[in-house]
Amino acid sequence: MYGNHDTTSVPVEAPAADDPTFDRDFMALIDDDGRVEPRDAMPDAYRRGLVRQIAQHAHSEIIGMQPEGSWIGRAPSLKRKAILMAKVQDEAGHGLYLYAAAETLGVDRADLLDRLHTGRQKYSSIFNYPTPTWADIGAIGWLVDGAAITNQVPITKCSYGPYARAMVRICKEESFHQRQGFEILHTLSHGSPQQHAMAQDAVDRWWWPSLMMFGPPDDDSPNSARSMRWGIKRFSNDELRQRFVDMTAPQSHALGLSLPDPELAFDALTGHWRYGEIDFTELFEVIKGNGPLNAQRMAHRTDAHERGDWVREAALGYAAKHARTEAVA
Amino acid sequence: MTTRDWPLWEVFVRARRGLSHSHVGSLHAPDAEMAVRNARDVFTRREEGVSIWVVPAAAISASSPDEKDAFFDPAADKVYRHPTFYSVPAGVEHL
Numbered sequence: 001m002y003g004n005h006d007t008t009s010v011p012v013e014a015p016a017a018d019d020p021t022f023d024r025d026f027m028a029l030i031d032d033d034g035r036v037e038p039r040d041a042m043p044d045a046y047r048r049g050l051v052r053q054i055a056q057h058a059h060s061e062i063i064g065m066q067p068e069g070s071w072i073g074r075a076p077s078l079k080r081k082a083i084l085m086a087k088v089q090d091e092a093g094h095g096l097y098l099y100a101a102a103e104t105l106g107v108d109r110a111d112l113l114d115r116l117h118t119g120r121q122k123y124s125s126i127f128n129y130p131t132p133t134w135a136d137i138g139a140i141g142w143l144v145d146g147a148a149i150t151n152q153v154p155i156t157k158c159s160y161g162p163y164a165r166a167m168v169r170i171c172k173e174e175s176f177h178q179r180q181g182f183e184i185l186h187t188l189s190h191g192s193p194q195q196h197a198m199a200q201d202a203v204d205r206w207w208w209p210s211l212m213m214f215g216p217p218d219d220d221s222p223n224s225a226r227s228m229r230w231g232i233k234r235f236s237n238d239e240l241r242q243r244f245v246d247m248t249a250p251q252s253h254a255l256g257l258s259l260p261d262p263e264l265a266f267d268a269l270t271g272h273w274r275y276g277e278i279d280f281t282e283l284f285e286v287i288k289g290n291g292p293l294n295a296q297r298m299a300h301r302t303d304a305h306e307r308g309d310w311v312r313e314a315a316l317g318y319a320a321k322h323a324r325t326e327a328v329a
Numbered sequence: 330m331t332t333r334d335w336p337l338w339e340v341f342v343r344a345r346r347g348l349s350h351s352h353v354g355s356l357h358a359p360d361a362e363m364a365v366r367n368a369r370d371v372f373t374r375r376e377e378g379v380s381i382w383v384v385p386a387a388a389i390s391a392s393s394p395d396e397k398d399a400f401f402d403p404a405a406d407k408v409y410r411h412p413t414f415y416s417v418p419a420g421v422e423h424l
């Protein structure tokens with residue numbers, strides 16, 4: 001998913017074997033690394049947790065179209081414009097795969113959208129940051145899509161079949177997203193001094209928010225244990241974050257750009273990159289709705305939905321009319 | 330917000346000639362024609378298919394997962410339906 005921070009939920013303990021609601025058959029299937037399919041019996045909390053996570057993931061994909069979509073008309077060349085359009089179109093598709101996966105659990109897409117529009121369900125906070133320059137499009141592809149891929153790859157093996165299958169398609173498509181972002185930054189970084197500065201500025205602004213996409217530290221992530229017990233989550237927030245840092249830190253050298261963390265250093269002993277402490281107070285402010293663009297993103301989303309209403313209605317009317325003529329003929 | 334959502338369709342794609350159509354996912358569309366067009370845009374943006382079927386999700390009948398044991402059990406003790414059940418004398422080939 002785009003962000004691991006599941007803020008809407010009430011913390012629930014991982015199920016214990018002596019819990020009366022514990023479903024022995026179900027847990028045997030999970031322990032056997034089996035897959036749960038739509039019409040199987042499943043614990044209610046498993047179903048509700050999945051609906052919430054998949055919906056939040058779907059919402060993130062479609063809200064995520066906004067920061068980049070705003071640059072389609074301003075891309076610096078026809079080639080960059082075609083690439084960006086393909087990427088934003090992919091994100092719409094990801095939203096669709098995920099809404100469809102959620103619907104296999106017995107909810108309606110229209111209802112999930114309604115919950116998004118009324119603020120009852122969240123999307124990833126990363127999309128509440130602005131994209132003032134073209135270099136932001138590079139930084140989003142490289143860092144935001146990069147972090148998303150790190151989060152999503154393990155979900156291709158999650159216990160719920162339709163979610164895992166949707167994620168296989170998504171991960172295949174994501175790989176070009178990160179590369180095109182990297183290429184944008186690489187081109188800018190090796191361009192004029194102004195272009196280099198623009199690339200550096202974007203990376204400076206997106207680095208820490210990208211690290212926060214993995215969610216709060218493990219000791220502060222109440223839902224993780226349950227998610228892991230159920231095979232929905234395979235690695236902890238901190239493990240995934242470390243994997244991302246290990247991947248991107250060396251790439252920044254190839255870009256000729258620095259990362260805004262004086263404590264970032266390779267630790268030969270552990271084989272991992274150490275990084276400085278993350279200031280989560282900012283993330284929690286953004287989640288609460290106090291980010292730079294929360295209101296604008298939601299207003300744009302609900303406006304687009306409402307203005308599309310007549311199209312949805314007309315298409316239904318057309319289909320109904322044709323069904324009638326065919327019945328008569 | 331006011332309109333109910335379009336009906337759900339299950340989508341099947343033939344990846345290339347010589348293969349059968351396989352289920353790839355589902356989508357909402359007002360009618361069959363739009364379902365095929367939307368399926369093209371959603372599931373074959375990278376040449377993943379040469380043919381698409383769409384089926385109204387409501388038209389699919391399925392075996393019940395609750396009865397899967399009783400329903401599929403009769404096959405479990407009929408191992409003689411598999412070639413590996415039979416012993417073949419050493420040296421006999423192409424059997």
Ligand SMILES: [Fe+2]
Pocket residue numbers: 061090091094170174
């Ligand atoms: Fe995506």
Ligand SMILES: [Fe+2]
Pocket residue numbers: 091145148174177
């Ligand atoms: Fe992406």
